[in-house]
Amino acid sequence: MTMFKTIAAAAFALCAAAPAFAQDLTPVGTWQTTTGESRYSVSYCGDGTALCAKLIWLRKDARTPENLALLNKHVVQGARSTGANKWRGTVKYDGQTVSGSVTLVNRNKMSLRGCQLIACQNVDFVRI
Incomplete structure (x- = not known):
């Protein structure tokens, strides 16, 4: 195989695999603050692209x-995607509602x- 065909085949393989990599990166699951004081269930909601966290x-x-007033309630509801692995919306935290963004690092x-x-x-x- 020539060098050009080898490079083209490798590039094609990477492009074909890219959707599989993207699908593996999801915020859906159970998360805990790094300090360990709270846990959240994160899911897609609305049209399936918005982000919710309970x-x-x-x-x-x-x-x-x-x-305690927020326990078992959504603290993020319907945050909209603003790019790859990024969402923006409102967050309920410590008794207040603030503008926020979520990034899946x-x-x-x-x-x-x-x-x-x-x-x-x-x-x-961190994911638990």
Whole structure:
């Protein structure tokens, strides 16, 4: 096989495999904050491309009245895709609703950034 045919075959194989790689990278599943105080069930919702997250568990020291009010409720509902592995919408956090974005960093790490006026906070999650 000539060098050109070898390169073309390799490029074709990578392109054919790309959808399989993309399908493996999904935010759907159970996630925990890196500090371990809360867990969330993340799923697609709406038309199947929006992102939803439900608070499903709180560590004992995180069971404040504000957090308990959100337990077993969606804290992210209908966040819209803004690009590959990125969603934007509203986030309910610590008794408040803020504008936020979710980024799937890799298969086992997700990051949430929420802002209210000029104050922003980042929260990282790991898949469990």
